[in-house]
Amino acid sequence: MSPAFLGSNMNSQRWECCLALERLLLLHLFLATSIQGHSQRQVITVSGNNVSLHIPNLPALSRVTWFYTANQKIVEWESNRTNFFNSKFKNRASLNESYALCIYKVQKEDSSTYILRVLKDSGKEEDWTISLEVLDPVRKPGIKIQTLQEVNNSCHLKLSCEVSGQSANYTWYGDSGPLPTDLQSPVLEITVYQQNFSSYYTCQASNPVSSKNDTIYFSKLCKLAKSSGVAWIATWLIVMVPIVPGLLWT
Ligand SMILES: *[C@@H]1O[C@H](CO)[C@@H](O)[C@H](O)[C@H]1NC(C)=O
Numbered sequence: 001m002s003p004a005f006l007g008s009n010m011n012s013q014r015w016e017c018c019l020a021l022e023r024l025l026l027l028h029l030f031l032a033t034s035i036q037g038h039s040q041r042q043v044i045t046v047s048g049n050n051v052s053l054h055i056p057n058l059p060a061l062s063r064v065t066w067f068y069t070a071n072q073k074i075v076e077w078e079s080n081r082t083n084f085f086n087s088k089f090k091n092r093a094s095l096n097e098s099y100a101l102c103i104y105k106v107q108k109e110d111s112s113t114y115i116l117r118v119l120k121d122s123g124k125e126e127d128w129t130i131s132l133e134v135l136d137p138v139r140k141p142g143i144k145i146q147t148l149q150e151v152n153n154s155c156h157l158k159l160s161c162e163v164s165g166q167s168a169n170y171t172w173y174g175d176s177g178p179l180p181t182d183l184q185s186p187v188l189e190i191t192v193y194q195q196n197f198s199s200y201y202t203c204q205a206s207n208p209v210s211s212k213n214d215t216i217y218f219s220k221l222c223k224l225a226k227s228s229g230v231a232w233i234a235t236w237l238i239v240m241v242p243i244v245p246g247l248l249w250t
């Protein structure tokens with residue numbers, strides 16, 4: 001592997017960050033929108049990931065500085081010398097040949113608008129910004145029954161599934177697919193009849209980096225299945241059987 005990297009305070013596996021990025025590309029949403037001809041970049045990622053902040057196609061440069069905030073420098077490169085400043089990034093960042101800043105094991109507190117200030121060979125200085133948003137994976141929601149009321153062969157159902165202390169969007173699913181509800185609201189309130197009741201309701205909580213769900217099962221109109229746990233285990237057995245021989249032969 002090429003030793004031509006610009007610098008890092010870590011002495012092993014310094015290339016992993018950028019390699020990891022390519023493998024984990026699905027977990028990174030790279031959004032670029034053009035603002036006054038300049039690219040405004042945004043990286044959204046899940047905490048614990050290694051992240052690479054990169055401005056492609058930079059011209060020849062004589063100095064490069066990465067800032068965490070306007071007055072907190074992370075690293076400066078000038079005339080082939082790289083200097084990491086005393087910051088929380090000192091032992092977990094590196095700079096590669098194309099001036100990409102790799103940050104290892106990002107945490108929520110690393111969320112910020114990072115600035116790349118470059119001094120071009122022409123003597124002109126220019127700034128680029130990349131906003132990094134680090135999110136924790138959404139926690140598993142738990143469905144709570146607020147109302148379960150049978151009236152005249154209909155069932156009035158009010159279920160909630162909030163993930164506390166985290167912002168998330170909610171989608172509810174039944175037998176016939178997604179149910180029309182307000183994305184921002186963790187509450188499902190519906191009236192169903194014999195002809196359109198569902199044998200289960202799944203609440204899916206999601207944020208831009210992850211999603212988790214919970215399901216509640218019904219045996220008939222307005223009657224909860226005796227044990228939702230049994231249904232869950234049965235599903236797992238069906239899924240596991242074809243997988244196990246597959247694992248043995250690979
Ligand atoms: C981040 O990089 C480190 C060091 O190169 C590596 O050991 C680790 O597996 C990487 N983590 C992820 C989530 O890719």
Ligand SMILES: *[C@@H]1O[C@H](CO)[C@@H](O)[C@H](O)[C@H]1NC(C)=O
Pocket residue numbers: 017018019021052054096097098099100
């Ligand atoms: C530096 O890292 C960036 C982002 O991962 C990558 O696109 C680029 O190819 C790397 N440059 C070199 C010289 O490895």
Ligand SMILES: *[C@@H]1O[C@H](CO)[C@@H](O)[C@H](O)[C@H]1NC(C)=O
Pocket residue numbers: 079080
């Ligand atoms: C910087 O390093 C490159 C490759 O290592 C070398 O070709 C170049 O002459 C160096 N530039 C300066 C200003 O030292």
Ligand SMILES: *[C@@H]1O[C@H](CO)[C@@H](O)[C@H](O)[C@H]1NC(C)=O
Pocket residue numbers: 151152
């Ligand atoms: C149930 O049906 C009866 C007779 O059809 C009707 O009088 C009553 O108002 C209904 N109750 C509700 C809550 O809709």
Ligand SMILES: *[C@@H]1O[C@H](CO)[C@@H](O)[C@H](O)[C@H]1NC(C)=O
Pocket residue numbers: 190191192193196
């Ligand atoms: C079930 O059907 C009734 C009557 O056809 C309708 O009013 C109700 O909105 C339906 N419920 C759902 C959840 O689709």
Ligand SMILES: *[C@@H]1O[C@H](CO)[C@@H](O)[C@H](O)[C@H]1NC(C)=O
Pocket residue numbers: 167168169183206207208
């Ligand atoms: C919820 O969905 C809206 C619209 O798609 C999106 O803008 C917002 O970021 C989402 N919020 C979360 C916490 O995922």
Ligand SMILES: *[C@@H]1O[C@H](CO)[C@@H](O)[C@H](O)[C@H]1NC(C)=O
Pocket residue numbers: 173202204212213214
């Ligand atoms: C619910 O989560 C399980 C894994 O925990 C996943 O296999 C399933 O597709 C999810 N269902 C929905 C409706 O998101």
